Amino acid sequence: MISVIVPIYNAEKYLHYCLDSIKAQTYQDYEVLMVNDGSTDSSADICKKYQNEDGRFKLIMQANAGPSIARNTGIDAAKGEYVFFIDSDDYIHCQTFELMMSAATEEPDSDIVFAKGMLSKDYSDLKENLKEGYKVIYRDDLIRGVADNMEMVTFWPVWNKLYKKTVIGTERLSNSTTEDREFNIRVYLQSNKACLLNAVTYQWIQRKSSLSHINYNRTFNEMSDLPKLYKLLPSDNELYKSWFLYCTYRAVVALLYHHRNTKHRKTIENIANNIDAAMWTDFKSNKNISFAKKLPVYIFKKIPLLYGMYFSVVNHHGYINGLKK
Secondary structure, eight states: OEEEEEESSSSSHHHHHHHHHHHOOSSHHHEEEEEEEEEESSSHHHHHHHHHHOOOEEEEEOOOOOHHHHHHHHHOOOSEEEEEOOOOOOEEEETHHHHHHHHHSSSSOOOOEEEEEESSSSOOOOOOOOOOEEEEEHHEEEEEEEHHHHGHHSSSSTTTEEEEEEHTTTTTOOTTTHHHHHHHHHTOOOOOOTEEEEEEEEEOOOOOOOOOOOOOHHHHHHHHHHHHTTTTTTTTHHHHHOOOHHHHHHHHHHHHHHHHTTTTTHHHHHHHHHHHHHHHHHHHHHTTTTTTHHHHHHHHHHHHHHHHHHHHHHGGGGOOGGGGO
C-alpha cells in the first residue's frame, strides 16, 4: 500500500484538483493522509467531504507548524509500505502510482522511484502519451543529482518520489528553507538503488502562494544553508564532497555575476564569504576536482564580469567548458 501525504494550508481554491487526481489513480491500493496544518479557510471542510466519500482519505488536524512538520505528521501516521508526497496545489497523472509500483515491483531492491515533473501555472491536463520504461540509478547518481542545481527539479524535492518507508526510517524533515534537499541527502545516503521513470507524471503548479514557489529570499536562504548540507556528506568520501563543492561554487559565481549591479549584491557577497569560510579550503584541496574546473571558479569569483563575457562568447557551443559537469 502507498501512503499519500498531503500537507494542507489554506488551499481551498485548488485542493480539489490535487485530491481528485489522487482519487482518479488506476492503482487503487493507497491511503491519503490529508494533514490540515492549521488552515483558516474551508480546507478542512473539503477534506471532510473526501473522507466521508472514500474511507481511504483520512483527515489529520494539527496547529499550524509548516509543511515540513505536516509531512512528518503524515510519515508518523503512514501505514503503507511506500510513502508518496504531493503538495496540495499540485496534481498527478492518473497512471502515476501504477507506473511507480510497476517499477518498484520489477526492481524490488530499489528504495525510491522517481517521476518526472512539469512546471505549470495552471491546471492544464497532462495529456501527453506517457513514455514507458525507467532508468535504474544508484547511490552515486543520487548524490551527484542532489548536489547539482541543474538537476533540482528531479533530485531536490520530496514531492515526485515514491519512497520505501523502510529507507525513510527515522529520518524526518527539518523546518528550514532547504528541508526537502536536506531530507533527501540523508535518505539517499541510506539508499542503494532507485528507478527514474521516463514518464512526466507530476504537475508542479507554481504561484506566489505555492509551497514551493521560488523567490529571491528563498534562493538566498538556500545558498546560506549550503555549508550545513555539505556537512551531511560522509567526511571520508572525497568524491561526494567534490560534486557538492563544485556545484556550490558554480552557483556562487553565477549569482555574483547576475547580482553584481543589483540591490542584492552585498547579500550575495556575504553569502559567498560564509560559504568560503566553510568550504573554500576543501574546494582548493579536493583532488577529484580538476584544475580545469577550479581555474574558472578562481577567476570568476575575483572578477564576476568575466563570467558573463566568457559565457556570451562560448555559450553557442554549449555550456561553459570550464563550468560544465
